[in-house]
Amino acid sequence: MDWQSESPGLWAFLESLNRGDILSGTVAAIERFGVFVALDDGPGHPTLPGVGFLGIPELSWRRFDAPTDVVQVGERVSCEFIGFDTYNAEARLSLKALEPDPFQAFADRTVVGQELRGTVEKVLPIGILVNLGNGVFGLVPCREVDGRPAVSPAEDFEVGEEIAVVVAEIELPRRRVFLSRPESGQYAGVVLPT
Template structure:
């Protein structure tokens, strides 16, 4: 805790519960700040283009970190205009990519993204 607060420092916090066995109050400093996802959802719109860094590739999706606390998912069909069988065919962990927000679900704290929508479509892909 010494990295967060100092002895004698005045802080605002949220009361969580009182532990009668140990005679201790449970408090939350984080509870006074807006939840990171809620703040993200309030200022992010479907159709918005964002920059992010690919953090993980799994069988079909790729995960892209949008902010320090928020990661979104790009499904396989959203990675490129052409058909790909695995995310590693078009992106690698560490790549910085442009993505378009296709869905923000505040209840489930999920963000769906499309890299494909952020890419120009070539003539060959239109046929």
């Protein structure tokens, strides 16, 4: 569809937006692929439930199972405008852009050599997933970096068990923190789910 000629008011509105603008509206519809937002200052959309759209990765820094864990239809939201989708003629929005990044907060308050405690979230074939809190999860792998065995997940750890780890390195650009086990120097990588 040629949105520019079919819906010139909608097109003009979307072109007037600048990256970083804060837009408010009401959650109009929730789908498995994202959330439509009826913007307060925007026109209606001829084919979609709202002119604004929140993709799943833009809903929250935190891990969640479904969009309804974050927002509900009819809820008022304020979002940051991150782009103009010319194919669908919609404003791409981010809810998480207006929230503090828990990984950045973790990196700001954590130093190399610091001992942390976390809870075993899952025992996986590749290692132990550890919840360090505030949306940051760590992986204690079954092998050290040099290939020697590090831990035996099935034998040594249980879901819900609290364990100690030590920060070895923080990689902000890749959003990873590397850890070791205090008693054995075991190596681990921490990731923040997207």
